[in-house]
Amino acid sequence: MTARPHLFALAAIVVAGLLAAFGVRSAVVLDLVFTLLLYAVLGQSWNWISGYAGNISFGHAIFFGCGAYASALCVTHGLSPWLAIPAGALAAALLALVTGFPTLGLRGHYFSIATIAVAALVEVFVRTSPVLGKANGFELPIASGWAAMQFPQKGPYVVLALALFAGVQLATIALERSRLGYYLRALRANHAAAASVGIDERRYKLIAFAWSATMASAAGVLYAQYTLFVDPPSTIALAVSIDIALIGVVGGIGTLWGPLAGALVYVVLAKAVALRLGGSGKGYDLVIYGAIICVIAAVRPYGIVGTIVDALRRRRGATVAAAASTAAMLLLLASPAVPARAAGVPIDTALASRIFAERQAACDRDRARLWGVSLCGPLLFVDPVTRAVVANRDSASLHGVTRGGVVVGTLPASILPANTALALDGERWSMVMWPLPDEPIARGILVAHESWHRIQDAIGLPASNPSNDHLDSADGRYWLQLEWRALARAVIATGAPRRAAVADALDFRAKRVRLFDGAAGTENALLLNEGLAEDTGVALTTQPRDRAARAVEAIASGRRRASFVRSFAYATGPGYGALLDTAAPGWRRRLNARSDLAAILAAAYHVRADAARAPVRAASYDDGSLRVSEDARAAATAARLTEYRARFVDGPVLRIPLRGSSYSFDPNGVTPFPGSGTVYEGYAATGWFGKLDAPNGALVTKDFSAVVVSAPPDRTTMQTATWKLTLGAGCTLLPDARAGDFTVGCEIPK
Amino acid sequence: MLVVRGLAKRFGSVRALDGVDLDVAQGSLTGLIGPNGAGKSTAFACIAGAEKPSAGSVRFRGEEIAGLAYHRVAALGIGRTYQIVQTFADMTVLEATTTGALLHHPRLADAIAHAEEVLAFVGLADMRYRLGRALTIADKKRLEMARALATEPGLLLLDEVMAGLTPAEARDAVDLLRRILARGVTVLMVEHVMEVLMPIAEHVVVIAAGKTIFSGTAADAVRDAGVVEAYLGSPLEHGEIAGHST
Numbered sequence: 001m002t003a004r005p006h007l008f009a010l011a012a013i014v015v016a017g018l019l020a021a022f023g024v025r026s027a028v029v030l031d032l033v034f035t036l037l038l039y040a041v042l043g044q045s046w047n048w049i050s051g052y053a054g055n056i057s058f059g060h061a062i063f064f065g066c067g068a069y070a071s072a073l074c075v076t077h078g079l080s081p082w083l084a085i086p087a088g089a090l091a092a093a094l095l096a097l098v099t100g101f102p103t104l105g106l107r108g109h110y111f112s113i114a115t116i117a118v119a120a121l122v123e124v125f126v127r128t129s130p131v132l133g134k135a136n137g138f139e140l141p142i143a144s145g146w147a148a149m150q151f152p153q154k155g156p157y158v159v160l161a162l163a164l165f166a167g168v169q170l171a172t173i174a175l176e177r178s179r180l181g182y183y184l185r186a187l188r189a190n191h192a193a194a195a196s197v198g199i200d201e202r203r204y205k206l207i208a209f210a211w212s213a214t215m216a217s218a219a220g221v222l223y224a225q226y227t228l229f230v231d232p233p234s235t236i237a238l239a240v241s242i243d244i245a246l247i248g249v250v251g252g253i254g255t256l257w258g259p260l261a262g263a264l265v266y267v268v269l270a271k272a273v274a275l276r277l278g279g280s281g282k283g284y285d286l287v288i289y290g291a292i293i294c295v296i297a298a299v300r301p302y303g304i305v306g307t308i309v310d311a312l313r314r315r316r317g318a319t320v321a322a323a324a325s326t327a328a329m330l331l332l333l334a335s336p337a338v339p340a341r342a343a344g345v346p347i348d349t350a351l352a353s354r355i356f357a358e359r360q361a362a363c364d365r366d367r368a369r370l371w372g373v374s375l376c377g378p379l380l381f382v383d384p385v386t387r388a389v390v391a392n393r394d395s396a397s398l399h400g401v402t403r404g405g406v407v408v409g410t411l412p413a414s415i416l417p418a419n420t421a422l423a424l425d426g427e428r429w430s431m432v433m434w435p436l437p438d439e440p441i442a443r444g445i446l447v448a449h450e451s452w453h454r455i456q457d458a459i460g461l462p463a464s465n466p467s468n469d470h471l472d473s474a475d476g477r478y479w480l481q482l483e484w485r486a487l488a489r490a491v492i493a494t495g496a497p498r499r500a501a502v503a504d505a506l507d508f509r510a511k512r513v514r515l516f517d518g519a520a521g522t523e524n525a526l527l528l529n530e531g532l533a534e535d536t537g538v539a540l541t542t543q544p545r546d547r548a549a550r551a552v553e554a555i556a557s558g559r560r561r562a563s564f565v566r567s568f569a570y571a572t573g574p575g576y577g578a579l580l581d582t583a584a585p586g587w588r589r590r591l592n593a594r595s596d597l598a599a600i601l602a603a604a605y606h607v608r609a610d611a612a613r614a615p616v617r618a619a620s621y622d623d624g625s626l627r628v629s630e631d632a633r634a635a636a637t638a639a640r641l642t643e644y645r646a647r648f649v650d651g652p653v654l655r656i657p658l659r660g661s662s663y664s665f666d667p668n669g670v671t672p673f674p675g676s677g678t679v680y681e682g683y684a685a686t687g688w689f690g691k692l693d694a695p696n697g698a699l700v701t702k703d704f705s706a707v708v709v710s711a712p713p714d715r716t717t718m719q720t721a722t723w724k725l726t727l728g729a730g731c732t733l734l735p736d737a738r739a740g741d742f743t744v745g746c747e748i749p750k
Numbered sequence: 751m752l753v754v755r756g757l758a759k760r761f762g763s764v765r766a767l768d769g770v771d772l773d774v775a776q777g778s779l780t781g782l783i784g785p786n787g788a789g790k791s792t793a794f795a796c797i798a799g800a801e802k803p804s805a806g807s808v809r810f811r812g813e814e815i816a817g818l819a820y821h822r823v824a825a826l827g828i829g830r831t832y833q834i835v836q837t838f839a840d841m842t843v844l845e846a847t848t849t850g851a852l853l854h855h856p857r858l859a860d861a862i863a864h865a866e867e868v869l870a871f872v873g874l875a876d877m878r879y880r881l882g883r884a885l886t887i888a889d890k891k892r893l894e895m896a897r898a899l900a901t902e903p904g905l906l907l908l909d910e911v912m913a914g915l916t917p918a919e920a921r922d923a924v925d926l927l928r929r930i931l932a933r934g935v936t937v938l939m940v941e942h943v944m945e946v947l948m949p950i951a952e953h954v955v956v957i958a959a960g961k962t963i964f965s966g967t968a969a970d971a972v973r974d975a976g977v978v979e980a981y982l983g984s985p986l987e988h989g990e991i992a993g994h995s996t
Contacts, residue, residue: 179852179861186849189838192800196836197901198824198853 003173006256010169013260014162021158027438030154031348034226036260036267037161038219043247043259044168045215050245051253052181053208054188055104055111059119060244063213065126065236066092067220072138072230073131081149084221092217093210095122100209104202107191116238123236137231139405140224142357149225152440157226164222165260168215172256184208185254216244227350228357229405250292252305261304265292347434349404352381352390355436356406359447362540370539371459372589375451378429381436384417390434395425419446421453430454441550444541445534452536460592461532464525470516471523471564472672474634478627479512479614480564484555485621487575491551502579503607504617509598511614520598526566527597531573532588538574539581551578562670580604640671644679647722648699652711652740654725654733658704661687669697677701689744690728698723711742751776751936752797752905757806757816758960759792766792767803768960772938774905774953779927779937781951781968785981789960790940791833794909797938798830799823811904825853829903831894833910833940837882843893844869844878850900865900871933872896872926888919892926899930906930908939924950948972956980 020033042064050056070088071081103114126132143150151157175181183204186194191201224230234240243266251262356379363376380391380398391407394400400409411417412424421430430450437443456463470476483505490501513520534554542550551574558564558571576597580587583604602609647653662685669681676699683698685691685707692698692707699708709723715733718725727733730747754772758765767789774780784790795801797808799820808816815823824830829850838846847865848858855861869875872892877885882893891911898906908927912920927950930937941947947954948968956964956971958980964971971977 177858179856179858182845182849182852182858182861185841186838186846189840190836192820193832193836193838193897194849195800195820196798196824196830196832197850197897198821199849200819200821 003177006169006173009257010166010173014166017158017162017165021155021162024155025438027154027351028348028435030158031351032267034154034158034161036263037158037165038223038226039243039247039263039266040260041161041165041168041219042216042244043251043262044172045212045219046244046248047253047255047259048172048175048184048212048215049205049209051248051255051258052175052184052188053205054184054254055106055205055209056109056245057115058112058238058241058245059115059117059122060212060216061236061238061240062095062119062122063092063216064220064223064240064244065122065232066095066213067217067222068224068230068235069126069132069138069220070217071221071224072133072140075140075143075148075225076138080147081221081225082147084224085218088217088221089214092213096209096213097206100206101202104205104209115241119236119238119241123232123238126232126236133231135232137229137234137405139357140228140230142228142354142361149222150228153438157222160222164218169256171211171215176256180204180207188254227353227404229350229353231405234404250304255305258305265304346386347381347383347388347390347408349390349406349408352434353404353406355381355443355447356392358440358444359451362444362448366540370536370588371452371455373455373458375448375455375536375540377451377454378424378427379447379451380411380429380431381434382411382417382431383434387411387413387417395427395429397425419450421450421456428454428457441541445537445550447537448540449533449537452533456529456533461528462593463529464593465529466522466525468519468522468526468565468568469674470519471568473516474630475515476512476519477564477633478630479508479515480568481559481626481630482614482618482621483508483512484559484571484575486617487572487579488552488555489621491548491575491578498579499605499607502601502605503609504620506598506602506607506609507611507614507617510609510611514611523568524596524598526569527572527576528591528593528595530566530569531576531597532591533573534570535573535577539577547574547578547581551575563672565672576601637671641673644671644673644676644697644699647697647710648673648679648708649676651738652742653708653736654711654742654744655706655708655736656685656689656692656744657706658685658700659688661685661689661707663700663707673699675702677704683707688728689731689746691726692723693725694723696722711740715742751811752938753807753809754793754797755807755809757793757796757808758804759789759796759801760804765960767796767806769962770806770957770960771962771965772797772955773965774936774938777931777934777936778952779931779939779950781947781954782938782940782957783942783947783954783971784957788958788980790957791909792960793957794830794907794940798828798907824901824903827902827904828907829898829901829905830907831891831898831909831911833913835887835890835894837885837890837893839881839883841882842879843874843882843885843896846882846893847874847878847896847900850897853901861900865896868896868900871929872899873922887914888916888923891915891923895926895930899935903935905936905938908937910940910942912941 017033017037020030024030042060045063046057046060067084067088070084070091074084074087075081099118103111103118106114127135144152146156149160183194183199186197186199187201187205195201220235227234247262247266248259249262250265251258251260359379360376363374366375368374378391378393378395380389382389387410389398389400389409389411391398391400391409394402394407394409397412398407398409400407415422417431417433419432421428423429430453432447432450436446453463471480486501486505486508490498490505493501513523538547538550538554554574555571558567561567579601584600587600587604598609664684665680666682671679673679679697679699681697683694692709694709701708710720712718712720712733718727727744728746731744733742734745735741736743752772752774754770757767757770759767770789770793772782772793782790782793792801796803796816799815799818799822802817806816807814810826810828813826815826838849841849844862844865847869848861851861851864851868852858855864866875866878869878872895874889874892874896877889882890885893895908895911912923915923927937939947951968954964954966954968954971955962956977963976963980964974
C-alpha cells in the first residue's frame with residue numbers, strides 16, 4: 001500500500017488550511033478551522049492507543065491536560081510556552097507509562113474502566129493542588145508574538161494547529177508502515193495469536209500509549225495559548241475525554257483519516273446546533289451525537305472512514321477517504337459565512353475571554369489617568385439574533401453559568417441588543433453586539449468606547465443625542481468636510497503649520513454652525529457624547545505614536561459614511577482628542593456638561609474662530625471638486641426623494657402593517673425620507689402576512705409600524721416590477737382607505 | 751531439538767497433564783496423538799508458552815524454556831498454529847504474514863518481501879490482498895502456517911491442521927508439510943487423523959489422560975495394545991480413527 005495518496009491529501013489540507021489562515025479574515029471561520037484541527041489531533045492521539053491498539057480509553061483528557069497545564073505553569077512562571085511542549089510531553093508520557101503498565105494488559109471494558117478511574121484520580125489531584133490552581137485553574141497573561149505563542153489574530157493559531165495536525169498525520173502514516181503499527185493491529189485483532197509470532201504486548205502498547213499521550217499534550221499546549229484559560233472542566237474532565245473518544249469512534253477507529261472525519265462531524269454538528277437553537281441549544285448536540293454513535297455502533301462499527309474503505313476496497317478507499325476529507329474541509333471553509341449572516345454567530349467564549357483580558361490590560365495601562373476612574377466594569381457581548389450573552393461577570397437577570405472563566409447567559413427580553421451602556425439589576429453595564437471586529441485595534445476602540453458610555457454619567461457628562469439633520473444638507477456637508485480636511489492636516493503637522501490648520505478647522509466649523517440655527521449647541525452636545533467616547537476608545541487602545549494616524553483614519557471612515565448626521569462626532573472626536581492631548585494635557589478632567597469643545601481647542605492653540613475667513617481659506621482645501629460633488633449629491637437626493645414621494649406617498653400604495661415582522665435590507669442603500677420615514681433598498685420582510693421582497697426599495701414609516709411599496713394594479717397581482725409578495729395562508733389583498741390603495745388582511749390573524 | 755520431561759499442568763484440582771515425556775529430533779516430523787481430552791492441546795500450549803506448566807522441563811535447543819513468556823518462546827524459534835484458527839481478522843493475508851516476518855526483519859520492506867516469499871511457498875500468493883476473515887477454513891489454516899513460518903521458526907507446532915479438510919485439501923496439506931520439512935523446519939503436529947499422519951511421521955508420541963503412553967513409529971502405534979485401549983477400550987478399527995475429527 002503506497003503512502004502517496006495520503007501524502008497528497010495531507011498536502012491539500014495543509015494548503016487549504018494555510019489559505020484559510022492567511023486569506024480568511026473571519027474570526028468565526030478561523031476558530032472553526034482551529035477547533036477542527038485540534039480535535040482531529042486529539043482524535044488521532046486517541047486513535048493510536050484505542051484505534052490501532054484497541055484499548056478504548058475514556059481518560060484521554062488527562063494527557064491533553066498535561067500540555068494545557070504545562071503551558072499555564074510555564075507562562076505564569078515566566079518561562080516560554082514552547083518549553084511546555086517537551087515538558088508537557090514528558091509529563092504525559094510518564095503518566096501514560098505509569099498508568100499503562102498495570103492496565104494495558106486488561107481486556108475489553110476493564111481497561112476502559114481503569115482509564116476512567118485514573119482520570120478521576122488525576123482530576124481530584126488537580127482540583128486540590130495549590131500549584132495547579134485548584135478548581136479555579138489559570139488565566140494566562142496576555143502577550144503577543146511567536147516567542148510567546150500568542151497572537152491577536154487567529155491566523156497564526158491555525159498555522160500552528162495545521163503544523164501539529166500535519167505532524168500527527170505523518171506520524172500516523174509512518175505508524176501504519178512500521179513494525180509498531182502492524183504489531184498494534186495484530187494485538188487488537190488477537191492478542192494470543194500476536195504473542196505466538198513473538199509480539200510483546202505490554203512493550204508495544206506502552207510505546208503507543210506514550211506517543212499517544214505526547215500528541216494529546218502538544219494539543220493541550222496550543223489550546224492553552226489559544227484560550228488563555230486552563231481549568232479542570234475545560235481540559236481534564238470526563239466530558240472532554242468522552243468528546244475525544246466520540247470523535248475517534250465516529251470517524252472510524254484504527255483509520256488514518258477517521259479522526260479528521262469524526263472531528264468534522266463533531267464541529268459541524270456543534271455549530272449547526274448552536275446556529276439553530278442558539279444559547280438554548282445546550283446539550284442538544286450531545287443528544288444528536290449520542291444517536292449517531294448508537295447508529296454507528298449498530299451498523300457500521302468501523303465508523304465513517306472504515307465504511308468508505310470497506311465499500312471501495314482497501315487501496316482505492318484510502319484515496320477516496322482522503323479526497324472526501326479534503327473536500328469536506330474546503331466546504332466547511334466556504335460555508336459558514338452564509339448561515340452566520342442569516343442566523344447570527346454563536347459567541348466564541350475563548351475569543352470573548354481574550355477580549356475581556358485585552359480590555360483589562362488597557363485599563364491597567366491607563367490606571368484611571370484619562371478620566372479619574374477606571375473604564376473597566378461589567379461588560380457583556382450579545383448575539384443580536386439569539387440574544388445569547390457572554391459576560392465578564394454574572395448578574396441575576398442574565399441567568400448565567402460560568403464556563404471557561406466567562407459567564408454565558410441570555411439577554412433579558414426587555415433589553416434591545418445594541419452597542420451601548422445600560423442598567424442591569426441596578427448596575428451600569430457596557431453592551432457590545434457579537435461578532436466584534438476581527439482587527440484588534442478596531443475591536444479595542446469599540447469596547448473602550450462602550451466602556452466610556454458606562455461611566456459617562458458618573459463623571460458628569462451624561463449622554464445627549466440631539467438631532468443634527470443640517471449635516472445632511474449640501475452646505476452642512478461641504479463645511480464639515482472642509483473642517484475634517486483641516487483637522488486631518490493639523491493632526492499630522494506640528495508647530496506653526498498645525499496651529500494654522502487648527503485655526504482653519506475652527507473657521508470652517510464657525511462658518512457651518514452660523515448657517516443653521518442651534519447647530520453650535522447640537523453639534524457640541526453630540527461631540528461631548530459620541531466624540532468623547534470614540535476619542536477615549538482611541539486614546540486607550542492606540543500607542544501614542546499611532547494616535548495621529550488613528551485620528552486621520554477616524555476622519556476618513558466618517559467621510560465614507562452615507563450620512564454624517566450622527567457619524568460626524570465619531571469622526572471628529574479622536575482628532576480633537578489628539579490635538580488637545582499635546583496642547584492641553586489633562587483637559588478631559590476639566591470637562592463638564594456645558595463645556596464647548598471647539599472653544600477649548602481654540603484656547604489650547606491660542607486661535608480665534610472667524611467664520612468670515614472660511615471662504616478664503618476654503619481654497620487651500622478644496623480645488624472646487626468638493627463643492628461640485630456635494631451639489632451633485634444634493635440634486636440626486638432631491639430627485640430620488642421626488643421619485644420616492646411619487647412611489648410611496650402620492651400613491652396609490654400597498655401598505656402592510658409590520659406587527660413585529662422581521663426584515664432585512666442592504667445597509668448601503670438606506671435613505672432618510674424626511675417626514676415619512678426611511679427608504680431601504682434590497683428590502684425583505686417576513687411575518688404574519690407572508691413574505692415581501694422589494695429589491696428596488698420600500699418605505700418603512702417613521703414609527704416603524706408599516707412598510708409601504710407601490711400599489712399593484714389589482715387585488716390578484718402578487719408581483720410588480722419592483723416587488724414580489726408571497727401571502728400566507730388565508731391572506732388576501734384588501735382595498736385600503738384611499739382609492740387604489742391596498743393592504744393585507746388574513747382570516748386568522750397570526 | 752525439543753526434550754520434554756515430566757510435563758504437568760493442573761487447573762485447580764484437574765490434572766490436565768500428569769507427566770508427559772516427548773522428544774523431537776532435529777529435522778523430523780513427530781506426531782502427537784491421543785484421544786479427546788488426553789491433553790494434547792494443553793501440552794502444546796505449555797510447550798509454546800501460552801500456558802505455564804505446573805511442573806516439568808521443556809528444553810529447546812538445549813535451553814530451558816518452561817515458564818517463559820509466550821512471546822519470548824516465539825522469539826526463540828517456536829512457531830505454532832491453533833486448533834481453532836486464530837487469524838488477525840481485519841488484516842489482509844499479506845499483512846498477517848508480514849506481522850510474523852517482522853520478528854526477524856524489523857524493516858517493513860524486508861518483512862513484506864519475506865512474507866511474499868512465504869505466501870508463494872504455501873500457495874496463498876494469489877490471495878495476498880484478501881482479508882483473513884474472508885478465507886475458507888483450509889486457507890485460514892494455511893494462513894496460520896504462513897504466519898508461523900514467516901517468523902522463521904526452528905520448530906513448528908501444528909495443532910490439527912488436517913481437521914475439517916476435504917481429501918483433496920488434505921493431500922495438498924501433506925504436500926506442504928513435506929516441503930516445510932525440506933526447508934529444514936522441524937515439525938511437531940497434533941493430529942487426530944492417523945491416516946494422513948502415518949506416511950509422513952517418522953515418530954509418534956501417544957498421550958492419554960495426561961501421560962505419555964507410547965513413543966515409536968506410527969506403524970507400531972496402531973498395533974500397540976495400550977494405545978488401542980486408550981482410544982476405544984478395544985481393538986481399533988482403522989476407519990474409526992481415520993474419520994474422527996474434533
